[in-house]
Amino acid sequence: MASASCSTRRFLVVASCLVAVGIGAQVEQVLAVHEADKTFHHMAETVFANGAQKIADAEIRLERRGVAFRYVAKLETQNVGSHWYSRTSRRPWVVYGSHDGRFHELDSRVRVECDSPKTLSALANSPEVIRSKDYGELGYAILWLRPTANPLAVVQELQADPRVRKAVLQFKRPRQFPQ
């Protein structure tokens, strides 16, 4: 019980942050997740408020064109953009990788390795999690997040949880087409 409540509390913290993001408030908190030698950064809401955000050696800003927008990283030698998204659709979770100077789109799932099934069960009961599935033979479980949950924020929380051995971001896979 103690583990489960602890886990729930952590996710609630993330949720409150995200609600704020969802209504357009300016959240200055800069989230980052470290995986081995890679670092992924969340774009703060100031980017959307006609501002910019400095991450590592890049200045991140928003570029708008008609109904479309994208993130652009101004680097020393070049500008790098994310994909274009329509403002009429749900905003995707895009992170900036300061290790490779590129943008990456996150999947609404995270991969976790827990110390016990009990921990996984506790994580699955978090309000941010729609469902979980344990692929025990592969050594990990997948948490499906609500579309409003920032996967980067969730992973950051999970990485701080002593019961979680590993929490890994999942990126949108290259689209597979019939062929």
Added chain:
Amino acid sequence: MQFVLASSTTMLIASCGSSDSDSSSRLRPLTPVTATISARATELFENSRDGEEVWVDITPSVNRSVWVQFAFEGTATEGLDFAIDDPLLTFRPNQTRASTTLRPLNDWLPEETETLTLSLGNLSTATSVGVPGSVAFTIADDGDQELTPAQKVSRAELFLYTDASFSAATAKLEVNVWNFGNMTSSETFMAVSLHRLIRPGELGRAVEEFQRIEVPPLGSGERFRTSFDFSLAALSHGRTYWSYAEIDRVPEEGDYNVLPNREYNGFTLDSRGRILVGCEEPNRPVGETETDPLFEHQWSLQNSGQKAFAAHGGTAGEDLQMQSAIEASQPTGRGVNVAVVDTGLEICHPDLAANVERNESYNFRADLRRESDGWFNAELTDPYLPDSRGDHGTSVAGVIGAKGNNGMGLRGVAPDVRLFGFNYLSENCCREDALGASNREPNSAQIDVFNMSFGTFGFQYSYPDDTVVRYGTRQLRAGLGAIYVKAAGNSFGRCVSFRHVIHDLIGCSSSNGDPFNNVPHLIVVGALNAHGAKASYSSVGSNLWISAPAGEYGVNEPASITTDQFGRYRGYSSRNWPGIAENQDADPYGDYGSNFNGTSAAAPHTAGAVALLLEEEPGLTWRDVKHVLASTARRSNSSRNPDQSQDVMIGNRLATFQRHWITNGAGYMFHNHFGFGALDVDAALNFIRGDFRPDNLGEQQLSEWISYAGDVLNIPDHDGGGLESSLNVDLPARANIEAAQLWVNGTHDNLSDLSIELTSPSGTRSILNQVFNNAIAGDTQLDWQLLSNAFYGESPRGLWRIKIIDAAVGDTGSLDSWAIRFWHGEHP
């Protein structure tokens, strides 16, 4: 004056007339003839693929054979700058004119215009050279073919893809526009509208139309995503609707190309106005006999040269070679579980339903716990595809296991197999669930054979993710391992970033552009047409294992005939494509299609064949299956297949950019176009019925990466000699390679300039990356794991050599490191 002595036989002939035959001219002088030479055009270009016809005339007509041999002078060199089809022309008696073709070759070198004087050299007796006795040609360098990076860049290439999700009141159309080219596109506009399908292939006026929206300029690899909501309230019940998105085509001279520029997504409303998201069984009469009426058209199972609803037939005998299995009705795949990992599966299709495991299939879009992007009201165990324009998975399933001898339609390769549908492609997630690492929702762990007729477009810089298939081959089928069959891809002619004449021979984009194809646990399948030749679109590469029938497009030449979404207002037949859709006698209800092709069709032919093998010998391991297929594949004799290696002069040295069939050190034949060759079902069955013992290939082991530890190596620019490096492998000599992986790391201004070849200690050469591979055009960082199956069965022990050739002028780079590792066993 020359004389010939006739034989006694021809003397008899001579007595019948006064001919001028050599043989009848006993001790008489031959009538002299004069030969002249001509050609229509004398200014040739390196890239003129058809060549120039050269005529030789002789006068007068004589009743004897005459021959002339060509001689060459000038700066052009035979074999490098030009070739001539017939260096020696022979005239039959009384023939006065003959021709051959002079073909300029492209050496890709920036150079001056070459000269070539073609004259008549050696001549048969009593033949002399007339006027004109020679023709002077020039062969101009084709500046467009110089392989400088700037000239390789061509255009942006926009690709449109739509996807739909449903709620109770709306259909949401998500539209994605990708730029797969290597230039930034100019801004353009997109229109989206909804239409009722009046009759197959014909849409009514727009029911709903959105304002045109701007598609922003897209850089190379970039995507634009947006969505549109259609209200269902105003639509007629029981009707089919197509929404479509259309990108403005740029008129000629535009800077981008759009393929396709219009993309549809269809759905059908039921009688209560809800979108059909589940399979509702149709009424279909069963035939009076058990015979499958369309079987006679299934050339892939039994090729008699039938047209299969196309204009022309194929070549008799070029099929799966399963005559014995068909005649014996054994094996039929009974008891074998095959998963169609695809867009969907129509589980109540009249010709599939009897073989489908209804409660074990899975719909990833029906998960009620999802909050959006799902298919409202869909059932978890019904992977029905609401998109009514054709369900790729239903067509794949028919190739594998349409029910046989049921008096309707056709039969699959394995007509009694158990089919499972996992609509992985409709969700693009959940590889673990779809490929065997799940024992609930869905239970994919019970699958014996996974068919994966899918792949990525363009190169993705990621290492092959083999986690799930490594698990599946180790644990499923009670440890014997599941069999994973995957389509190689349809990118042979997909020259997105640049096109060069050599692409006609070696292909535009290689099968190694999809990282998953480089996983050695898969059986990667190429496609053959009804002539037994490599299908025009089939991607090639060293990671292919085998080839199987699939066909061309079903218009001029046959494609595969298979199941389609049933009904005239659904499926590929609703598009009213040429073929069986036009023949209501053959397909009165619109339940079948005759245009299904691609390696998508080759893979299920292979998956069905594997099901036959597993029924015949349930103890086969996944490695056994691969071994049997490699050991029994046959080499097609089609004259349409390439008949030689492709050698090209780069700098001052000759480079080989495509190897012909090789026989490796273990006796296996291999070709990057075909893998080990064409699938031969009867031969494979006979192989396992013979002395073959299952699970006798020794324990499979994976070596460490064995790395080159020297300095960074510069790749010489535009030099056919290339960079060569070697390393020694100290693995047991008795080991047998089952797969060799190469890891290359370095930089280059344009990776697609590079050809990468590996040579084994046995001397087997395998090209792992073909030169001018569109899949990696424009990339500069080389960090790639490649796979070659060409060394199968050889010992890994000894010196391995890598050769990297930079074929273009101007770009440079280096190889920082390279390594190889081996999956190996110990074969009897």
